[in-house]
Amino acid sequence: MILEAATRVLSQHGLRGLTHRAVDREAGVPQGTTSYHASTRHALLELVVEHLVVHSALHIEAGNSLIEFAEQLSPPAGVDELIDPMSEIIETLASHADTMRARYALLVGLEPGELHTALTTESLGSQVLVPAATKAFTKLGVTDPERQAKDLVDISDALIWQRTTMGTNTDIRAILRRYLVGVLAA
Numbered sequence: 001m002i003l004e005a006a007t008r009v010l011s012q013h014g015l016r017g018l019t020h021r022a023v024d025r026e027a028g029v030p031q032g033t034t035s036y037h038a039s040t041r042h043a044l045l046e047l048v049v050e051h052l053v054v055h056s057a058l059h060i061e062a063g064n065s066l067i068e069f070a071e072q073l074s075p076p077a078g079v080d081e082l083i084d085p086m087s088e089i090i091e092t093l094a095s096h097a098d099t100m101r102a103r104y105a106l107l108v109g110l111e112p113g114e115l116h117t118a119l120t121t122e123s124l125g126s127q128v129l130v131p132a133a134t135k136a137f138t139k140l141g142v143t144d145p146e147r148q149a150k151d152l153v154d155i156s157d158a159l160i161w162q163r164t165t166m167g168t169n170t171d172i173r174a175i176l177r178r179y180l181v182g183v184l185a186a
Contacts (some may be wrong), residue, residue, distance in 0.1 A: 002027050002034055003051040010048065010102035015109030020044065049106065049115045055099050056123055071135075079180045082136065087172045089129070090156050094163040101164050129153050140184065148183050155179055 005027035010018050020034040023044070027033070038044035093100060103119055110116045120126065130149050137145035137152075159175060162168050 002037060003047060006044065006048045007051065007102040008098055010105045011098040014105045045115060049118050052099065052103050053118050053123065079177055079184060082180050083173050083176050086156060086176050090159050090172050094160045097164040100160055104161060104165060126153065142183055143186055
């Protein structure tokens, strides 16, 4: 309950708004409850980052659909076969707007270090989505499949950012199509 409240506070008020009192208020618990579980601001940040990393199971779930897709993929597959699983992943993650906005607030506000790294390169999402996309691109004969997979995950993250922070209804499939046409043509 406290970690979900902290996620909502981060999502709505950013890193500066994340205080023990704000979390207590959002959770509807007596003042001091959050301090009991995390006595310092750093301890609270550690708990929230750990919560978001665990919540990255969404990334793994979404990544598993891409892994399954990559396993079954056989040339001459094309753009349309890649768009479906990627757009599904983006839509799934974007549907968890509070969690994604909280993650972005931390990424923008935290200094590089252990907590920041846990949300980026060492995140469960990166550890699953990049290898799955690399496998798909390798099967399709794409030049430098690992670099292209990282770019695809970065583009996906940007689309999630836009959807969750700006509330836009960008045509994800059209953007993915343009990118993947270029990758497969190269």
